[in-house]
Amino acid sequence: MTQPTETAPLANEGRINGLRARVFSPTALQKLLAFASLILLLVFFSFASPAFMQMDNILGILQATAVNGVLAIAATFVIITGGIDLSVGTLMTFTAVICGVFLTFWHMPMWIGIVAAIVTGALCGTVSGTLTAKMKIPPFIATLGMMMLLKGLSLVVSADKPIYFTDTENFYMISQDSLIGYFLPSVPIPNAVLILFFLAIASSITLNRTALGRYTFALGSNEEAVRLSGVNVDRWKIAIYGLGGAICGIAGLLIASRLNSAQPALGQGYELDAIAAVVIGGTSLSGGSGTILGTIIGAFIMSVLTNGLRIMSVAQEWQIVVTGLIIILAVYADILRRKKSG
Secondary structure (H helix, E strand, O other): HHHHHHHHHHHHHHHHHHHHHHOOOOOHHHHHHHHHHHHHHHHHHHHHHHOOOOOOOOHHHHHHHHHHHHHHHHHHHHHHOOEEEEEEEEEEEEEEEHHHHHHHOOOHHHHHHHHHHHHHHHHHHHHHHHHHHHOOOOOOHHHHHHHHHHHHHHHHHHHOOOOOOOOOOOHHHOOOOOOHHHHOOOOOOHHHHHHHHHHHHHHHHHHOOOOOHHHHHHHHHHHHHHOOOOHHHHHHHHHHHHHHHHHHHHHHHHHHHHHHHOOOOOOOOOOHHEEEEEEOOOOOOOOOOHHHHHHHOOOOOOOHHHHHHOOOHHHHHHHHHHHHHHHHEEEEEHHHHHHOOO
């Protein structure tokens, strides 16, 4: 009769130790550090420039974060598998161009253009996954080739000219309008930000509650062990790249709606910001670990930093230098984190 009383403190101690291990794990500390860095950047730029905290500038940061955040979510799935996708930026552009073809050239209903962009993204992602899984081309090379291919196709399909959505009624509302603003006029958060957060929630559930998510982590942790257990690794890898491509299609819709046009020369360079956001948020480039929450924090850091440097009149070439340094530091932090946890 006394055994439950004696074991209860041990059980409580075990739960406390488990909670402490999760709270102070390298991944959790990385997210905490990223969040603290975001707060410090906000405080610094607020004091450095009075214009930083103006509503128009804040809305601009939110719009930029929405696009980069969606791309970063797409990259997160692939990076957790231990792969990389350098084509997310140009794929975003290509899906925007395809949407423009359906809506502006062919005068299709808006919902068809939206579906076409997402399906095109999924198909292109599937091609990248097939190159990696079936043809055994290293992800870096496969997606680098896709990046150049999609950049060229965007220019060819659009005849190297922007495609404007002026004849498509309400297309701008996808990104620029504010559903929240109708109910709270003082908080005109753009729809693009709502889409980002709904997508982040759905992606987090997918990663943590579905078979696709479990295999995403498993492939990054030990792909060969997963293969030896009888799992069709190629099928899951292709599915993950396809999902990432579909998410890039959503990013294409957001940026096209924000600009009210599809700019075929836009897109290259976005992959660097997306990958930086993923790594800053604590996702390991070696695969096997990562969170959507960390990625969103990383996306906000990149947007705030870029916006703040621009407001302080820092030359664009130096902004690129800063982005490169951040990627290097984030990767080095990931290496240190893995050494500490391993």
